[in-house]
Amino acid sequence: MKLKFALAVTALVSVVSSGAMAAGDPVRGKTLYATCGACHGVNGExxxxxxxxxxxxxxPWYLIRQLQNFKSGVRGTNPRDTYGMQMAPMAQTLVDDQAMEDVAAYIETLGG
Ligand code: HEC
Structure with a gap:
């Protein structure tokens, strides 16, 4: 019974941690955010x-998801989507998921 509980907890923890993104690095994210601030404001306002x-x-998970959407063309490819099309090339500057996580981690430090 005790063992079953331990296994259940272990399973739950692994589900939770696999669902979460690897931690982003806000220091690297700050450098990446330099470009973003021109449009989104230096404080992300x-x-x-x-x-x-x-x-x-x-x-952060929402920001990362939107950045992935822009990068993969789910958002910002319809010629009638004027603003989305301005954002899409910016997402291309983020080379990989780690870069997205880093920039999202930095944005998180800006508060809200
Ligand atoms: C040229 C100006 C410009 C730059 C530079 C820019 N963005 Fe954007 N961004 C936009 C616009 C405009 C939108 C709104 C798009 C829309 O209406 O769909 C947007 C949307 C977004 C969204 C979606 C927000 C939401 O609520 O769905 C995210 C996330 C985002 N930008 C992050 C970034 C990051 C990170 C960078 C830097 C790598 C960046 N942007 C650089 C103009 C820019």
Missing amino acids: GLEALNAPKLAGQE
């Missing part, structure tokens, strides 16, 4: 004049 939404306060 967003800039309505450029239609660049606020990123500060957004969940």
